[in-house]
Amino acid sequence: MGELSGPGDAVDRSEGFGERLLGQLLDRAHEMPPQLIAPLVAEEIRAIGGRDISILLQDYAQLSLVPLPGRGLTDGEPLPLEGSPAGRAFLSETVVEQPRDDGVRMFLPLLDGSDEIGVMALTLDRVNADDRRLLRRLAGLVADMLVTKNHYTDQFLRTRRREPMSVPAEIQWSLLPPLTMTTPQVAVAGILEPAYNVAGDSLDYALNDDVLHLAMIDAMGHGLNAAVLATVAVGAYRHARRAHAGLAELYEFMDTAIDAQFGPDHFVTAQMMRLYTGTGHLEWVNAGHPAPILIRDHRVIGALEGTGTLPVGFGGSKPQINTRQLRRGDRVLAYTDGLVEEHTTGGTLFGEDRLIAAIERVGSASATVQQMVRNLSHTLMRERGGVTSDDATLFLIEWRGGTADHLTRPLL
Template identity: 65%
Template sequence: MTAEQRADRSESFGEALLGEVLDRAHELPPHLIGPLVADVVERLGGRRPQVLLQDYGQLLLVPLPGDGLTDGEPQVIDDSEAGRCFLDAHPVELSEDDGVRVHLPLLDGGDQVGVMAVTLDSVDDHDRRILRRIAGLVADLLVTKHGYSDLFFGVRRREPMSVAAEIQWALLPPLAMIMPRVAVAGILEPAYDVAGDSFDYALNGDVLHVAMIDAMGHGLDAATMATVAIGSYRHARRAGTGLPEIYAFMDRAVADQFGPEHFVTAQMLQLDTTTGHLQWVNAGHPSPMLVRDHRVTLRLTGPTTLPVGFGGPQPQTSEMKLEPGDRLLCFTDGLIEEHKTGEDEFGEDLMIDWVNQLERTGRGIRAVARSLSHTLKRARGGHTTDDATLLLVEWRG
């Protein structure tokens, strides 16, 4: 191939902007992400850049501090353009007196890191393409730098957090994963004082693995037990064992560490994302609900065994075939056993009514999971004396 036949490899304007982020990313300290964003946005002709991160309670979008970034009050997710961008995971443009305010979702593997906002005099498709790609790189930076800095924890934390909650949040996978065939979204309450509830998932090839647990008790004891339960679940899962063997390994780990008076209820599932074939075992945990055609249609009942730590018999594996669009709602008992002041338990029937109402909105799985948790908390009168955790799994087919 002659020099004249080689493709043009000169740097375009867009490549130069993206290259600015890539070239500096490797050795960029976390606190300099903001100035880098501001510099790149300015070269694009933008102004008033903001990076907004979701708080732990999933109520607010909080501005990330940094030289060149615009300060401001946290924005309410349910009542702002930035919040609409965050919930729907789509750009939102708003005409203002001095130009167009563009909000872009910061997405990493489907998980919603936050929102990037910038004002331009006008916006065309070239601007949209470049901004979308810049937002993708910024999201990746936030995720990778998060592992070795407390900066982002501090921004997202809006009230004091218990030690037990610190442990649980460090244990969790991303709250959401959106992939072509399958999606997952979860939420923990109370966000700043959760202790014994946790969940885990992993997409290994075509198989989605999911676990939800509820360790007995409260505070550090419950958080420690949940850590052992999730750690042993991951160990057994990564060894390639089946669901009954995973239960047995978790059971031995909890019993050996904590003795016979301690236990963890657990639900473990495996979903073949190519066929929709679902398998699960239940260890004393509330049965998941199947949401089909935007309403709860059945409970995933079946044989159960004793909670993890009690040395129960080997669990029997239940199975069924999902249909495209089906959603599974996994939850802990705190979601339905909370009492209104002076009244009966909140109960499953009322929870199902709210699930059906929210499902009819047709919103994505992240928005539904978040809305369901917050709606149920309001319906309980704002009370959360026990952990109340939920996880939605959607098979897209």
């Protein structure tokens, strides 16, 4: 019988096998250098009879899962997100089991909160409910460890790279928040192309209490100049947002920062939004950016047109705040003009009509915002003949409504 905390206390606080295994991993991970995380995870999995252990990380282009090298891990070729058991586990965020002659191959999604990190794969002789529960929790802990250690190592970033990365892209990726976030009330997902050469496009968001703050930015020009311009714009946006500035004040602060640093010949187009997650009330300011698209039941309702102002840096008048009441399940897609102003292989402009057609075709087959934004980006790339001469960024928001109060209740 486990040790009791005091006379008359019937709470058993003894360690079970699963708690002991996870606890040992957590206790040892605090001071563990990043290069020893893989051997530590492999050791713990072998303790429950696992073998052929792999940690697979999503590449920057969101096309494949790349094996993390390390002692005790099985190396190999990257696996495609489409058409592989590992990819199915990643895309569906569920455990996939593959029976084999030598046992059961398991693929467990690595989720840090709702941010998709990759997949953990291993083989067991047989699998029961206790194994599944323990491995799901272990995968969650491994994802947290990878994210924490990633702040002071290049090992995981190097693994995710399938191509050389430009300096402007290096700057942009260092600015970005996690490209996916899911809560009971709201979900967001984004993607940037070309992943290894993006320069002037950027996005940012923050969930503060019941308000989701979002911004999409497209800096003029290309290369390093565009990346520096976007960096100042994102920094000014975050500074003003964290100082509780309203949407109109956000624009004015960003406008002043860009003009003061670069002069009147430089600008960024921008879209700043606020979504009240409890009510679905959406507010936005448009500064020379393409209007976002409202999607309902997998169909495009239309563009969220509204009164706009000049691009950031041109000293426009105080912007008008546009509003829209969303329904539960509505999705709002923000995008940069590189998506529709690209020319197809035949020389014609890609255009908004083809974008809308692709949204409706892809949306019905995409259960989550993560799946939709990824499928849409890759579909559009194929329809453009693989051509991306300008940055092309997508940012998708889904309002779900309700509350998250049930997550605070104890699991008994």
